[in-house]
Amino acid sequence: MTAYRSQFDRSIEDPVGFWSDQADLVEWSVPPDRVLDDSRPPFYRWFEGGRLNTCHNALDRHVAGGRGDVTALIHDSPVTGAKLEISYADLLDRVEQFAGALRAQGVRRGDRVVVYLPMIPEVVVAMLACARIGAIHSVVFGGFAAQELAMRVDDMRPAVLVTASCGIEPGRVVEYKPIVDAALDLASYPPDTVIVVQRPQAEATLVAGRDVLWEEAVEAGRGADVSCVEVEATDPLYVLYTSGTTGKPKGIVRDNGGHAVAMAWSMRHVYGMSPGDVWWAASDVGWVVGHSYIVYGPLIAGLTTVLYEGKPVGTPDAGAFFRVVAEHRVNALFTAPTALRAIRRADPESVLVREHDLSSLRTLFQAGERLDPGTFEWAGEVLGVPVVDNWWQTETGWPIVANLRGLEPMPLKSGSPSVPVPGFDVQVLDPGGRPVASGQEGAICVRLPLPPGTLTTLWGDDDRYVASYLSEHPGYYMSGDSGYRDEDGYVFVMGRTDDVINVAGHRLSTGAMEAVIARHPDVAECAVVGAADDLKGQLPRGFVVLKSGVDRPHGEIVDELVQKVRDEIGAVAAFRVVDVVDALPKTRSGKILRRSMRDIVDGKAVAVPPTIEDASVLERIRADFAPAPTPSRPITEEGTA
Structure with a gap:
């Protein structure tokens, strides 16, 4: 470098x-x-x-x-x-x-x-x-x-x-x-x-x-x-x-x-x-x-x-972005990961991508929301260009x-x-x-x-x-x-500081758990929030949106997600509860409203943010929410079921 x-x-x-x-x-x-006036810090x-x-x-x-x-x-x-x-x-x-x-x-x-x-x-x-x-x-x-x-x-x-x-x-x-x-x-x-x-x-x-x-x-x-x-x-x-x-x-x-x-x-x-x-x-x-x-x-x-x-989907379909790239010979596209996840969910086999000549495209840039590994890998494979966060x-x-x-x-x-x-x-x-x-x-x-x-x-x-x-x-x-920064100096952004949860004294990143969940082949997008817990302080709770056409029993998918987090993050995460929902509440710029979801999980009153894309999504989660079930398995010495 x-x-x-x-x-x-x-x-x-x-x-x-x-x-x-x-x-x-x-x-x-x-x-x-004077290039820099530093006379009145800050x-x-x-x-x-x-x-x-x-x-x-x-x-x-x-x-x-x-x-x-x-x-x-x-x-x-x-x-x-x-x-x-x-x-x-x-x-x-x-x-x-x-x-x-x-x-x-x-x-x-x-x-x-x-x-x-x-x-x-x-x-x-x-x-x-x-x-x-x-x-x-x-x-x-x-x-x-x-x-x-x-x-x-x-x-x-x-x-x-x-x-x-x-x-x-x-x-x-x-x-x-x-x-x-x-x-x-x-x-x-x-x-x-x-x-x-x-x-x-x-x-x-x-x-x-x-x-x-x-x-x-x-x-x-x-x-x-x-x-x-x-x-x-x-x-x-x-x-x-x-x-x-x-x-x-x-x-x-x-x-x-x-x-x-x-x-x-x-x-x-x-x-x-x-x-x-x-x-x-x-x-x-x-x-x-x-x-x-x-x-x-x-x-x-x-x-x-x-x-x-x-929109990325619905105007008229999940091929809208690719039509624009092909028609106007776009060299670089900058969009949010949530747009790609919406496209992938609506067109999981990427049929609509192949209908357009994307030879002009050199780079896909991503920002606005954490780029999960699953979306990063899918976009790179489908488009054949660097996916740059x-x-x-x-x-x-x-x-x-x-x-x-x-x-x-x-x-x-x-x-x-x-x-x-x-x-x-x-x-x-x-x-x-x-x-x-x-x-x-x-x-x-x-x-x-x-x-x-x-x-x-x-x-x-x-x-x-x-x-x-x-x-x-x-x-x-x-x-x-x-x-955090790795040994090569690369920065990994895991989420907002208030999305770091404390599980039985362990500070854990919900972003790291989301990264694991997002790699599951049936998951289109996901969010993990911390729910208040009398015993451990907080416990992670997952919400997932499945890809279009997935018809497997939800219980099977949930069990696989729980096991994946246990395998990759560790039993200390105490990750046991996942809800399958039809959509995640987001702002118009594509950010998932994790704080609002956390408040719902904790039973607090939630004011609908003015920036929300579709208030009905948040209302459905509020209406469908049920308290997390008490685990049937015993608590072990490592602090988790």
Whole structure:
């Protein structure tokens, strides 16, 4: 790992020199005079004194460089049948038009704009238009409940909210405008203007004096100054709220300068992409993946990016992803393991994969949820390309741990996203804050300062930023995930720190148990949570979803799973109870709601999280839950049945 090691070591030992060199990947109107401002730890700032514009780096410079005719954005919507290719020049024209619309509504540098849109080209246009005029955007996942939207509106106090009349899910239309109207009735600080994209699937009723159609807003803005506004590198580009929050939401603040540099560097070095490549991050712009790797990263790097309005299954079938890859000659696909598990469950024999020419595909990237060995092995065998995990968070904005395909591709290890990315000084700490030995599990933390592109604070709440991320181990960012490093330096992320359970004094990772269960040939996906137990403190309880077509008795499968965990984790795990369910409750970004499941197991009241994909799944588990049976076998000296 010579090339990797030299860059990583330099990034840790000489971060100023390292990131000074990487700053040349973007265009500055005024170069920074101080690469790292470390005068107020733990509040670090990158590229102090520098001035630039993120929209210029994503669009204008490519058009000026003669690449205006290159396709910037491919919109593919199987739920409507719409397909559209937009060149860099055309996208720039659309962004300038909407920047004029925002100008006409009085939006200026530093003002906030809330964006509540489905996966249509207007969402990309709105984000870039905000960046162009120096406004701060906050994208809220389309379809979020009114109360959740109202909280975000009150936290941001936007000048304008941009929405659509509806979003489209498989088999149903979700009307957005009634949600927006209800949210603004609840909000204490509603915007003066709501700009509405009218969609034919469900036209919205406009509120007089407040609502304006997108086309009318654009017409009103013709002639406005839409040139790029220079902003400070340290000025906020956007605020993105973390999923699953309760009470006042946590708004992650992303700056302009560090973010642009991190996006340019990661597209080239982490993902191995070059100008003209076709890149598809199969996520939603409401999540951090959509911000970093549907919009900003690929456009700053000069790629063609795919914007997909559909699902991995059901639009129309489990071959949907492969149809998009083949049709648009996608070179790299980035998706969540949960999407692959859904495809595998619906098409266990991979019949639909073989119907498409996937010769353009070089790499499959995975993130958002732990990549279990079974899914890793299945995807690699079926697609015939490297399956590359990478681990990061909404807070960091780009990978903490990855296999750097554009710097030095390394051997892939099942269960590991590979090694720390340059700039991230990853340490595994014990409860006392001391580094642990190789192979020993602990809290995964990153030594400060975090590299460019990561969160700078929480919107309007520096104290909460410190308390949430920087207080448990002073001098470190606490990721909230647990894991270990092996003797080769590879990082294994086992799950959230609160998913480590204590069974009769033994600290055990539910993620390790899930890895064992997921390898069973009949299991499509699984989750293990810790259930309160009077004798042992906690006991693990498994939930499994079986592959389509499995018709064996569930009892046989459960017995095999219990034995596999006993064989591979040990009898100390006391793993004895498994429930076969039809689906696992997940957020819209694909994360399994393990905490909610644990609360159900413990008999606690469970509030349905606003980020949930399908609340009925959680309700079915709640309704079907039965207390774990008392084991008929005696407790042995080793502490388990």
